[in-house]
Amino acid sequence: MKVLKLSAQGLPQSWISLEQAVIHYASDEVRWEVGAQVAVFRGGHNAITGQQSQIVINSIIGTKGVPRINPFMQRPGLTNAKLFARDRNVCAYCGGHFHEEELTREHIIPFAQNGIDTWMNVVTACRPCNHRKSSRTPEQAGMPLLYTPYVPSLWEDFILRNRRILADQMEFLMAHLPQSSRLHG
Numbered sequence: 042m043k044v045l046k047l048s049a050q051g052l053p054q055s056w057i058s059l060e061q062a063v064i065h066y067a068s069d070e071v072r073w074e075v076g077a078q079v080a081v082f083r084g085g086h087n088a089i090t091g092q093q094s095q096i097v098i099n100s101i102i103g104t105k106g107v108p109r110i111n112p113f114m115q116r117p118g119l120t121n122a123k124l125f126a127r128d129r130n131v132c133a134y135c136g137g138h139f140h141e142e143e144l145t146r147e148h149i150i151p152f153a154q155n156g157i158d159t160w161m162n163v164v165t166a167c168r169p170c171n172h173r174k175s176s177r178t179p180e181q182a183g184m185p186l187l188y189t190p191y192v193p194s195l196w197e198d199f200i201l202r203n204r205r206i207l208a209d210q211m212e213f214l215m216a217h218l219p220q221s222s223r224l225h226g
């Protein structure tokens with residue numbers, strides 16, 4: 042399980058471990074928190090009061106400090122896992138739904154025709170379709186795309202890169218997605 046770390050302004054920064062979250066709390070860097078309480082860490086006992094210190098971790102925290110990520114500069118990195126998640130494991134050519142092991146990163150304009158490896162030139166395809174299309178464009182192969190590629194937004198990227206998102210984190214991130222995002226479907 043990961044904690045969603047945001048800048049003080051509410052922009053997503055990273056998924057962090059509970060241990061990393063504790064450090065932010067202990068350093069007094071947590072400006073605000075939303076979502077559910079997900080863990081409690083107990084520390085030492087106060088010598089005078091005898092009370093045990095504790096840190097309660099929330100699933101979403103806003104932290105002070107200089108944000109590492111500028112949403113206007115950022116282009117999410119392209120990985121197969123995120124690509125398949127963007128396309129919901131559906132082959133762009135036959136429309137079949139597949140397990141990750143049966144899927145490939147398919148270049149719409151193939152490398153052989155100077156296609157490039159970017160979000161806008163890749164779709165998810167099953168192995169047989171990828172093989173059949175080969176080094177041709179969809180037009181040349183007579184295999185029209187069933188959906189179009191797009192570059193995920195910063196918010197969507199945070200959904201795509203974490204397989205175990207808690208319900209409140211998902212709700213928070215989804216609220217920022219454009220209607221055009223396939224993740225709404």
Ligand SMILES: [Zn+2]
Pocket residue numbers: 132133134135136137166167168169170171
């Ligand atoms: Zn297919």
